[in-house]
Amino acid sequence: MNFRTLTAAELHYEISALQVEYADLLDDDRLEDWPELFTETCLYQVIARENADRGLGVAAIFCTSRAMLVDRVVSLRRANIYPLRHHRHILSAVRVTAVADDLVQAQSSYLVLQTRADGATEIYNAGKYLDHIVFAYGRLRFSRKIAIFDTNRVDTLMVTPI
Amino acid sequence: MESAEITIGVEGLAPETGYRVPYRVFTDPEIYQREQREIFRGATWNFVALEVEIPNPGDFKSTFIGETPVIVTRDGDGTINVVLNRCAHRGALVCRQPRGNAASLECVYHQWSYDLKGNLLGLPFRRGMRGQGGMPADFDISRHGLDRLRVETICGLVFASFSDKVEPLRLYLGPLAVGHIERLFNRPIKLLGDQRQYIHGNWKLYAENVRDPYHASLLHLFHTTFGLYRATQQGASRIDATGRHSALHSVASSNNDAADKSAYAGMRSFDTGFSLQDPSLLAGRKEFVDGITLVILALFPNLVVQQIANTLAVRQIVTHGTDAFELVWTHFGYADDDSDMDQIRLKQANLIGPAGLISMEDGEAVEIVQAAIKGDSERRSFIAMGGGQAVDSDHLVTEGAIIGFWQNYERIIGFDPTK
Ligand code: FES
Ligand SMILES: [Fe+2]
Numbered sequence: 001m002n003f004r005t006l007t008a009a010e011l012h013y014e015i016s017a018l019q020v021e022y023a024d025l026l027d028d029d030r031l032e033d034w035p036e037l038f039t040e041t042c043l044y045q046v047i048a049r050e051n052a053d054r055g056l057g058v059a060a061i062f063c064t065s066r067a068m069l070v071d072r073v074v075s076l077r078r079a080n081i082y083p084l085r086h087h088r089h090i091l092s093a094v095r096v097t098a099v100a101d102d103l104v105q106a107q108s109s110y111l112v113l114q115t116r117a118d119g120a121t122e123i124y125n126a127g128k129y130l131d132h133i134v135f136a137y138g139r140l141r142f143s144r145k146i147a148i149f150d151t152n153r154v155d156t157l158m159v160t161p162i
Numbered sequence: 163m164e165s166a167e168i169t170i171g172v173e174g175l176a177p178e179t180g181y182r183v184p185y186r187v188f189t190d191p192e193i194y195q196r197e198q199r200e201i202f203r204g205a206t207w208n209f210v211a212l213e214v215e216i217p218n219p220g221d222f223k224s225t226f227i228g229e230t231p232v233i234v235t236r237d238g239d240g241t242i243n244v245v246l247n248r249c250a251h252r253g254a255l256v257c258r259q260p261r262g263n264a265a266s267l268e269c270v271y272h273q274w275s276y277d278l279k280g281n282l283l284g285l286p287f288r289r290g291m292r293g294q295g296g297m298p299a300d301f302d303i304s305r306h307g308l309d310r311l312r313v314e315t316i317c318g319l320v321f322a323s324f325s326d327k328v329e330p331l332r333l334y335l336g337p338l339a340v341g342h343i344e345r346l347f348n349r350p351i352k353l354l355g356d357q358r359q360y361i362h363g364n365w366k367l368y369a370e371n372v373r374d375p376y377h378a379s380l381l382h383l384f385h386t387t388f389g390l391y392r393a394t395q396q397g398a399s400r401i402d403a404t405g406r407h408s409a410l411h412s413v414a415s416s417n418n419d420a421a422d423k424s425a426y427a428g429m430r431s432f433d434t435g436f437s438l439q440d441p442s443l444l445a446g447r448k449e450f451v452d453g454i455t456l457v458i459l460a461l462f463p464n465l466v467v468q469q470i471a472n473t474l475a476v477r478q479i480v481t482h483g484t485d486a487f488e489l490v491w492t493h494f495g496y497a498d499d500d501s502d503m504d505q506i507r508l509k510q511a512n513l514i515g516p517a518g519l520i521s522m523e524d525g526e527a528v529e530i531v532q533a534a535i536k537g538d539s540e541r542r543s544f545i546a547m548g549g550g551q552a553v554d555s556d557h558l559v560t561e562g563a564i565i566g567f568w569q570n571y572e573r574i575i576g577f578d579p580t581k
Contacts, residue, residue: 050356056355058354060517062512063512064442068439070440075436082522153358154358156362158516
């Protein structure tokens with residue numbers, strides 16, 4: 001697939017569909033399928049805005065391969081202890097910021113709502129995604145996904161990916 | 163210090179050795195107010211910054227001691243100052259940003275302006291306008307600066323105190339803490355970033371948690387499985403002479419997988435079926451000749467200094483009432499780290515902080531205690547692992563350092579652990 005041959009509307013549709021699929025996998029707790037949306041050598045980073053703005057590298061989650069994403073999921077399933085929570089991603093303002101033959105860059109805003117076991121829902125994390133998207137092995141995948149979150153103060157802990 | 167064995171009597175039963183903390187210390191607002199006064203604004207030294215956070219003249223950082231807002235500044239001559247973040251006029255926050263650089267501090271409410279040491283420089287309409295208004299003739303500008311705290315530094319860590327009675331910082335910290343600080347801050351450091359988490363529980367539940375090697379291998383399965391920390395490791399729990407500070411350390415190279423597997427037989431915490439697909443997460447470097455791979459140095463009242471594998475960080479506790487606190491992690495490396503080492507530290511940052519593969523559970527541990535003790539403030543915990551006394555141990559199956567913390571706390575706040 002050559003991204004430059006797509007119309008702006010087609011490109012926007014493709015990118016949005018990938019974003020929605022991403023959010024669905026997380027919100028529906030199909031986490032084992034989530035790494036499949038990335039390339040093998042991907043970069044996935046969830047970083048506080050206060051660090052990103054200062055050019056400091058410490059991130060809440062920093063994975064430099066799809067295997068590390070798998071490890072996160074396995075750890076969450078088998079090792080980590082955390083309370084039952086549901087997350088819901090609200091995506092908006094998806095826009096393509098750069099197009100090359102084989103790479104699309106996109107930016108979007110997101111909001112993650114969190115529902116605790118007692119049924120109360122709160123805003124958990126707000127931020128923006130900076131994505132690099134490629135066509136690999138028959139489908140669109142993220143070669144890079146950076147979530148920069150405004151919510152510098154994380155409510156208790158962060159176990160599921162953003 | 164009172165390290166005498168405390169025996170607990172329950173009516174009709176023989177006394178048992180152990181230490182008990184009444185749950186009301188985690189829920190009572192009156193006790194919380196007393197802590198703010200006697201501990202955080204009392205005769206203690208509180209961590210406020212790393213010097214590398216304010217390297218240049220004019221740099222400032224706003225932070226908290228307990229819940230009291232303070233500003234840390236570096237002024238023109240390079241001196242570090244800590245002042246109360248409260249305008250001397252009518253009490254507004256003077257500094258409303260987390261960090262920055264400024265030539266002076268100005269309150270936005272009526273523009274009273276202060277130098278970086280907190281001296282009042284001037285105020286609008288001091289002499290009125292067109293002969294009207296203005297401050298009284300006896301107004302003495304030198305009496306209206308920002309309240310200044312005592313400041314001392316050790317190896318690039320900045321501490322402040324509201325007390326003019328507390329001993330000098332190094333004496334307050336004592337040889338155990340000073341030794342660990344000099345070991346970890348053995349050369350210039352660089353800032354790698356902050357992480358913050360808001361935990362819905364009392365700050366002292368976290369003070370217990372970081373003095374508790376007993377939980378570390380049982381709650382944190384990631385730790386145990388990958389051998390970063392096991393209770394079977396060579397290690398120690400050490401308490402300073404006052405009980406208030408403690409250091410836990412362990413040596414990962416002392417792992418013996420086969421023996422450890424049998425020590426943890428039948429326990430949830432040792433999952434041998436779990437291996438990393440990308441082992442680069444744990445591919446670190448040996449950094450210290452002593453072989454120590456984990457240090458949790460807990461300094462009373464508001465700091466934890468940590469080394470876990472190649473992650474180095476300070477964790478500052480900011481209180482938010484009886485049932486919440488914020489934990490601010492400031493990660494650092496050494497100024498002379500090469501780019502590979504930078505990458506190792508950033509990658510291993512996955513282990514700690516709110517999303518830390520081995521630290522996320524601590525927030526949950528604090529919260530499940532806070533949730534369960536509500537409304538039953540006369541009941542008490544039972545702390546006895548390792549013998550129920552505030553003593554050092556050369557093993558990690560102990561809660562001695564927690565008792566040290568409480569004995570020091572008792573002396574300040576007062577409660578009777580035998581009842
Ligand atoms: S309260 Fe600060 S100038 Fe008035
Ligand atoms: Fe822990």
